[in-house]
Amino acid sequence: MTFTRPPRIAVGPAPDVSFEEAIVRGGGVPCRLDEQPDALVWTGGPAEFPASLPESVRWVQLPAAGVEQWLESGTVKAHPQLTWTSAAGAFAATVAEHALALLLAGVRALPAHLAASSWTPTEFYPHLGTLRGATVGIVGAGGIGRALIPMLAGIGAHSLAVTRSGRPVPGATETLPVERIDELWPAADHFVIAAPATAKTVRLVGARQFAAMKPTAWVVNVARGSLVDTDALVDALSTGTIAGAGLDVTDPEPLPDGHPLWSLPNAIITPHDSNPPALRVPAFLEHVVENVTRFASGAELVAVVDTSAGY
Amino acid sequence: MTFTRPPRIAVGPAPDVSFEEAIVRGGGVPCRLDEQPDALVWTGGPAEFPASLPESVRWVQLPAAGVEQWLESGTVKAHPQLTWTSAAGAFAATVAEHALALLLAGVRALPAHLAASSWTPTEFYPHLGTLRGATVGIVGAGGIGRALIPMLAGIGAHSLAVTRSGRPVPGATETLPVERIDELWPAADHFVIAAPATAKTVRLVGARQFAAMKPTAWVVNVARGSLVDTDALVDALSTGTIAGAGLDVTDPEPLPDGHPLWSLPNAIITPHDSNPPALRVPAFLEHVVENVTRFASGAELVAVVDTSAGY
Numbered sequence: 001m002t003f004t005r006p007p008r009i010a011v012g013p014a015p016d017v018s019f020e021e022a023i024v025r026g027g028g029v030p031c032r033l034d035e036q037p038d039a040l041v042w043t044g045g046p047a048e049f050p051a052s053l054p055e056s057v058r059w060v061q062l063p064a065a066g067v068e069q070w071l072e073s074g075t076v077k078a079h080p081q082l083t084w085t086s087a088a089g090a091f092a093a094t095v096a097e098h099a100l101a102l103l104l105a106g107v108r109a110l111p112a113h114l115a116a117s118s119w120t121p122t123e124f125y126p127h128l129g130t131l132r133g134a135t136v137g138i139v140g141a142g143g144i145g146r147a148l149i150p151m152l153a154g155i156g157a158h159s160l161a162v163t164r165s166g167r168p169v170p171g172a173t174e175t176l177p178v179e180r181i182d183e184l185w186p187a188a189d190h191f192v193i194a195a196p197a198t199a200k201t202v203r204l205v206g207a208r209q210f211a212a213m214k215p216t217a218w219v220v221n222v223a224r225g226s227l228v229d230t231d232a233l234v235d236a237l238s239t240g241t242i243a244g245a246g247l248d249v250t251d252p253e254p255l256p257d258g259h260p261l262w263s264l265p266n267a268i269i270t271p272h273d274s275n276p277p278a279l280r281v282p283a284f285l286e287h288v289v290e291n292v293t294r295f296a297s298g299a300e301l302v303a304v305v306d307t308s309a310g311y
Numbered sequence: 312m313t314f315t316r317p318p319r320i321a322v323g324p325a326p327d328v329s330f331e332e333a334i335v336r337g338g339g340v341p342c343r344l345d346e347q348p349d350a351l352v353w354t355g356g357p358a359e360f361p362a363s364l365p366e367s368v369r370w371v372q373l374p375a376a377g378v379e380q381w382l383e384s385g386t387v388k389a390h391p392q393l394t395w396t397s398a399a400g401a402f403a404a405t406v407a408e409h410a411l412a413l414l415l416a417g418v419r420a421l422p423a424h425l426a427a428s429s430w431t432p433t434e435f436y437p438h439l440g441t442l443r444g445a446t447v448g449i450v451g452a453g454g455i456g457r458a459l460i461p462m463l464a465g466i467g468a469h470s471l472a473v474t475r476s477g478r479p480v481p482g483a484t485e486t487l488p489v490e491r492i493d494e495l496w497p498a499a500d501h502f503v504i505a506a507p508a509t510a511k512t513v514r515l516v517g518a519r520q521f522a523a524m525k526p527t528a529w530v531v532n533v534a535r536g537s538l539v540d541t542d543a544l545v546d547a548l549s550t551g552t553i554a555g556a557g558l559d560v561t562d563p564e565p566l567p568d569g570h571p572l573w574s575l576p577n578a579i580i581t582p583h584d585s586n587p588p589a590l591r592v593p594a595f596l597e598h599v600v601e602n603v604t605r606f607a608s609g610a611e612l613v614a615v616v617d618t619s620a621g622y
Binding site: 093094100107110111114115116117118119120124125126128130151153154155255256257262268269271272273276278279 | 405412424425428436443461465566567573574580582583587590
């Protein structure tokens with residue numbers, strides 16, 4: 001669909017000058033929701049989303065990269081006539097960088113170093129590894145996985161990606177289709193979980209998978225807590241089945257006070273802050289500019305939500 | 312100089328099958344020190360080094376990347392007829408990876424995260440940064456600095472290198488000669504110290520330099536402790552003049568128990584283990600193969616010690 005006039009785009013739930021500027025930069029005209037907009041840029045959650053929208057609205061831009069809350073809440077289903085786009089990809093580079101920080105911290109035993117108060121190099125020697133020449137299993141090669149691969153390559157690590165289709169992911173040393181994911185666990189040295197949360201990915205990584213990994217493996221989760229079986233992880237970390245875990249997401253989330261993960265010396269917990277506001281907002285604004293530009297010219301939007309796949 | 316026969320090369324202070332194999336792989340013939348060797352591969356320190364060597368020896372391969380102990384002890388001076396090579400460059404990639412681990416851990420506030428036992432993302436938000444789009448000042452662009460630059464580029468960081476000559480370093484966004492180093496401190500977002508320890512680099516980074524840095528800056532030292540004024544660093548870390556420091560080397564070293572750096576929450580100390588034996592020995596063996604190959608064919612050796620420059 002193309003426009004003979006600039007598209008009219010509302011921002012909600014609250015007006016916001018930064019987003020109005022982004023709409024103008026993309027070639028749109030900011031308007032209120034009751035002024036017959038063609039599209040809506042939403043900066044809030046599903047709870048505040050309007051039960052009904054003006055019939056003029058054809059596209060809604062959501063602020064999250066993972067949209068399972070929007071699907072589970074029925075919000076998307078309640079508006080079947082709309083095209084929905086997520087922010088998938090907008091935050092990929094910053095989350096991938098966070099995943100790399102967690103992985104390198106694990107491989108270089110920084111948690112144990114930070115707990116030390118004496119100069120004892122020989123105690124650390126057995127726990128120090130390198131990503132150079134190592135193989136990192138990347139579960140899910142969407143935006144985050146694809147952003148991570150060149151970072152790993154710069155350090156000399158190989159990427160073994162697992163995707164739904166198994167089509168070769170650019171830069172990955174090898175790509176496996178998800179049907180062959182069981183080959184991944186013994187083959188890779190470390191793992192980054194970066195797949196969407198769907199019914200099919202719930203507890204994708206559990207006791208059997210940890211048991212198949214190398215005891216030197218670090219597992220980093222920057223996707224959603226639901227992809228990892230937390231009890232099995234606590235067990236694997238406590239018994240040394242794997243070397244450690246870096247978690248930006250947990251299940252349950254927020255992780256309650258007193259949870260065993262807080263006190264395990266080989267768990268690094270970051271409270272879903274891999275994409276903090278100071279980095280998130282500018283990245284989302286650029287994403288809005290991009291999609292408004294595409295909307296105005298009738299081009300395909302980026303990060304269109306696939307309601308059947310669930311992301 | 313070229314050989315009409317394979318060069319004879321001794322290993323000291325103790326015989327070692329791995330090094331003898333490396334000599335054979337490089338086209339040399341292993342022999343004992345009293346069997347008129349052409350060269351000596353030394354795996355020990357300066358204290359055990361022979362006071363006199365057979366006149367047949369023309370080249371000594373040392374096991375360390377930084378050779379200031381060998382120069383200060385007078386060992387090199389006592390044998391003016393010899394060519395000395397260090398292991399500079401052999402360990403560059405693994406030390407650069409360690410520097411990156413420390414830098415990313417700082418930028419992503421992992422020390423504070425590891426100290427937490429409650430899910431409080433908003434407390435971390437003000438302290439979370441990114442290397443993407445940031446400028447990393449690299450003081451000294453020898454092997455480590457040059458290995459680090461492509462790793463940083465993979466994350467989207469710019470490198471601002473400082474070298475003796477100021478000749479453009481491959482991959483660096485800009486290179487400054489050391490005379491202009493004062494421009495570096497306010498210009499870069501973070502710093503990696505990777506210059507050799509010489510008389511000219513003692514306390515290169517002190518109170519004045521910390522004061523010129525951004526308060527969000529992390530300073531990583533993977534070179535030698537002597538390059539940083541420790542008292543000034545403790546002060547800068549305590550007062551928030553800079554955000555934090557990642558130190559693989561310290562002054563004094565070993566860092567004594569009870570030193571303030573151990574208890575500062577924004578200091579990450581790794582006890583000179585960025586290049587642990589499990590990674591060091593294979594890398595040094597490859598370096599020996601390379602230099603024996605060059606020695607046998609009369610090619611220029613790598614990492615020849617410049618006794619006047621001090622590295």
